[in-house]
Amino acid sequence: MATIPPRTLPASWYTSKPLYQLERRAVFLKSWYLLGPIIKFAPGTSVDYEFAGVHLTVNAAPPTDPSDQPHTPSITVLDSTTGTPLRHHTTTTGLIFTAISPLAPSFHTFFPNLEATLSAVDFTARPHRRSISYSGHFNWKTMIDGYQECLHCQYTHPAFSLLYPPTFYAVKNHHNWCQHYADAARPDDGLFLYFLPNCTLNVYGGGMSLFRVCPTEEPGRTRMEFDYYNVVEGEAFEEYYKFVRQVADEDFELCETVQGNLERGIYAEGVLNSVKENGVAYYQQRVLEMVLEQHQEDRQQARTRGAEGAATSTLAVEHAPARHGNSIPNRAIVEASA
Structure with missing residues (x-):
């Protein structure tokens, strides 16, 4: 047939x-969204995004441990309108993804087995x-x-x-x-x-x-x-x-x-x-x-x-x-x- x-x-x-x-x-x-590698977010800065009408801000705080590398800040992602924290995920090789609403499933449910492919690149x-x-x-x-x-x-x-x-x-x-x-x-x-x-x-x-x-x-x-x-x-x-x-x-x-x-x-x-x-x-x-x-x-x-x-x-x-x-x-x- x-x-x-x-x-x-x-x-x-x-x-x-x-x-x-x-x-x-x-x-x-x-869904979940790729924001970029963590190196994009310099410590002490913020970057704005918008996905389908949802505005969000990525804040990169300086590392609390002085011995930490300067390109690994502490990241928070906030809904810019409400100030509500949004879920985000940093892969082992340094990529940051975020969800824009609580309706999205977990990162690994939405992108199963993705990290194995990403592990080949720093x-x-x-x-x-x-x-x-x-x-x-x-x-x-x-x-x-x-x-x-x-x-x-x-x-x-x-x-x-x-x-x-x-x-x-x-x-x-x-x-x-x-x-x-x-x-x-x-x-x-x-x-x-x-x-x-x-x-x-x-x-x-x-x-x-x-x-x-x-x-x-x-x-x-x-x-x-x-x-x-x-x-x-x-x-x-x-x-x-x-x-x-x-x-x-x-x-x-x-x-x-x-x-x-x-x-x-x-x-x-x-x-x-x-x-x-x-x-x-x-x-x-x-x-x-x-x-x-x-x-x-x-x-x-x-x-x-x-x-x-x-x-x-x-x-x-x-x-x-x-x-x-x-x-x-x-x-x-x-x-x-x-």
Whole structure:
């Protein structure tokens, strides 16, 4: 029997405001986020972040033990609006993750077996060199779609493809995170990781970069945030920075073009390559699963309150996927709470 290929999320999921509000509660409030290596947070300083409308501040206190290394401060993460402490986790190799609400499970439940993969790299070995942020005209998933496959790489990223030929490119999906292999026969050649929903970590070309795809209230607008790390500085760093920024700019242009087509109705829904686009299929399926679970929770809560229909305004999202992968049931309508 032939296997039914996975299908994409419908275009309406990239343009609907009510759908984003449902994603916010279903996905973003229940996830963990990569803030960066501990070396980014100089003792005595604070760094602000925002994820899906939740503002938070990372405070780095000077180490209480004078013999401790200067790049290992005591970290606290606070909700900037309420002052409430937020859970955070520092890996054994120096990466800091945070949850933004109590709805998220524990770090190890959300990212099982991730620490074993991270143990191969000392993430405190490369000093923080530069951070940049800017807005893009595309949905957050538009950018993640591009990151999760490399079919576009040879055409869009010719310089990158010389170093990492897409012929050998492969993605291995884990629970809520994915590892990309430039050459599956050489798994130690570069480290490329995606963390559901919107963070990445890339160690290649002698340096390290992170980016966060931060959604806004407008589904077609996203804020991109990049952090760059490298052992070199000066002109040597600028050469590295020029190369990685070229790749990022190429992706940016592609995503804005794709989003424009989505908003104009040129594309509605399609089929994914189960091998070459397995990373896209996996993350989109997880988003769909979490959204459907949240929708069912909302309906159950409404029934419990005895106010279903009065307490929730709904949106029928057109072109909902008939089937996603091989495990998601048919669904004609997705309702998003106002």
